[in-house]
Amino acid sequence: MNNKSLIDRDLSVLWHPCTQMKDHEWLPMIPIKRGEGVWLYDFDGSRYLDAISSWWVNLFGHANPRINAGIKQQLESLEHVIVAGFTHEPIIELSERLVALTPPGLDRCFYADNGSSAIEVALKMSFHYWQNQGQKKKHKFIALSNSYHGETLGALAVGDVALYKQTYAPLLMDVITVPGPDCYFREPGETCAQYSERMFSHMEQALQQHADDVCAVIVEPLVQCAGSMRMYDPVYLKMLRNACDRFNVHFIADEIAVGFGRTGSLFACEQAGVTPDFMCLSKGLTGGYLPLSVTLTTESIYQAFYDDYEQLTAFLHSHSYTGNALACSAALATLNIFAEEDVLTSNRVLAKAMQISAAPLQDHPHVAEVRQKGMILAIEMVKEKASKTPYDWRERRGLTVYRHALENEVLLRPLGNVIYLMPPYVVTEEQIQQCLSVATQGIELATQS
Numbered sequence: 236m237n238n239k240s241l242i243d244r245d246l247s248v249l250w251h252p253c254t255q256m257k258d259h260e261w262l263p264m265i266p267i268k269r270g271e272g273v274w275l276y277d278f279d280g281s282r283y284l285d286a287i288s289s290w291w292v293n294l295f296g297h298a299n300p301r302i303n304a305g306i307k308q309q310l311e312s313l314e315h316v317i318v319a320g321f322t323h324e325p326i327i328e329l330s331e332r333l334v335a336l337t338p339p340g341l342d343r344c345f346y347a348d349n350g351s352s353a354i355e356v357a358l359k360m361s362f363h364y365w366q367n368q369g370q371k372k373k374h375k376f377i378a379l380s381n382s383y384h385g386e387t388l389g390a391l392a393v394g395d396v397a398l399y400k401q402t403y404a405p406l407l408m409d410v411i412t413v414p415g416p417d418c419y420f421r422e423p424g425e426t427c428a429q430y431s432e433r434m435f436s437h438m439e440q441a442l443q444q445h446a447d448d449v450c451a452v453i454v455e456p457l458v459q460c461a462g463s464m465r466m467y468d469p470v471y472l473k474m475l476r477n478a479c480d481r482f483n484v485h486f487i488a489d490e491i492a493v494g495f496g497r498t499g500s501l502f503a504c505e506q507a508g509v510t511p512d513f514m515c516l517s518k519g520l521t522g523g524y525l526p527l528s529v530t531l532t533t534e535s536i537y538q539a540f541y542d543d544y545e546q547l548t549a550f551l552h553s554h555s556y557t558g559n560a561l562a563c564s565a566a567l568a569t570l571n572i573f574a575e576e577d578v579l580t581s582n583r584v585l586a587k588a589m590q591i592s593a594a595p596l597q598d599h600p601h602v603a604e605v606r607q608k609g610m611i612l613a614i615e616m617v618k619e620k621a622s623k624t625p626y627d628w629r630e631r632r633g634l635t636v637y638r639h640a641l642e643n644e645v646l647l648r649p650l651g652n653v654i655y656l657m658p659p660y661v662v663t664e665e666q667i668q669q670c671l672s673v674a675t676q677g678i679e680l681a682t683q684s
């Protein structure tokens with residue numbers, strides 16, 4: 236078995252996600268044989284440092300012995316069971332622990348099996364809550380510019396990344412999109428906090444105008460990951476919590492990418508000291524092992540659905556693999572690592588190493604910004620630094636960085652012209668230096684002409 240034979244077989248039967256398949260006429264895909272820690276090994280003996288945590292899911296490395304053991308142990312007793320009318324130990328323990336770990340007031344867990352579905356659940360629950368409350372007018376959602384909440388039609392509708400959304404626009408519900416707090420656009424001399432605070436006026440205005448029709452505001456706390464890793468200040472979340480209360484609108488926090496320590500705190504909302512009405516989690520929830528997602532909400536929202544069956548107020552939403560026992564056991568093993576090791580403290584050391592290694596790039600003539608929140612570091616390549624004029628997307632300069640990195644044992648997967656690191660927490664300081672040295676060379680290559 237080698238790379239070539241597997242690629243040939245793959246290309247004759249598969250259709251890969253988020254991929255123009257024709258690219259594979261010249262861009263080789265990489266069959267992976269095994270993973271260990273931060274490393275992925277292919278069939279020809281090459282290895283790649285997974286600096287993007289396999290699409291932001293992996294927290295404690297591939298083939299982590301403790302998570303492996305947790306799943307193996309669960310496998311001996313129960314792999315899966317219907318979660319309507321039945322329950323199981325891992326899902327109960329996981330729910331108890333999530334309720335304890337998430338911001339106070341999030342006391343109920345509803346499970347699905349991927350991030351987009353968790354978003355659909357939050358949107359439907361919010362709408363349905365207002366229906367049950369007799370507020371029949373509320374049927375709209377407010378979202379931020381440059382946001383991303385997944386690819387299913389409801390989740391896509393509340394997102395704002397044109398590349399994924401535009402084609403399907405005729406299929407999508409109408410959403411109120413408000414200019415977001417993304418600090419990339421702050422004025423010279425303005426702090427990120429000042430800018431985020433200033434931009435809240437758009438949200439305030441939208442709520443003032445539409446609150447009677449609006450079920451909820453949905454945001455990605457602190458980092459808009461798929462939207463080029465753009466970042467903003469916690470003050471915006473504080474102001475949003477306050478405004479949602481004043482206008483009688485729900486606050487949905489999509490922590491699918493930023494949850495579980497990515498931004499420096501266990502959940503990003505903690506940095507603003509707020510509790511949203513709904514919090515969606517997935518990705519790192521199982522340490523990057525198995526598909527699972529959860530939408531947490533408050534007891535009072537739960538109570539609005541709790542009534543005699545004939546009232547037809549129940550939330551009749553389900554997915555076949557909801558609350559899968561193996562996935563829950565992977566999540567429990569992941570939470571055990573957080574409980575037994577001071578992950579957030581050791582991440583601070585790693586984040587510092589990322590900051591130091593990336594600092595020289597700030598002066599690069601084709602880097603507009605190096606930005607960071609905890610374990611997420613992003614470098615924005617531009618055509619012209621002073622005006623932040625972007626490169627033409629058709630030039631696909633990020634691909635040059637991608638290919639250079641692969642030749643040097645690092646898996647980076649730039650978002651257009653934005654190169655980022657979101658490594659597993661088991662990465663070492665030396666490996667971070669290696670990743671940034673490779674990224675820097677890649678940026679040199681990509682911006683040469």
Ligand SMILES: *Cc1c(COP(=O)(O)O)cnc(C)c1O
Pocket residue numbers: 349350351352354383384385386455460461489490491492493517518
């Ligand atoms: C990945 C992601 C989703 C969608 O999750 P899937 O499991 O890919 O459906 C939603 N919101 C955010 C912020 C994400 O990063």
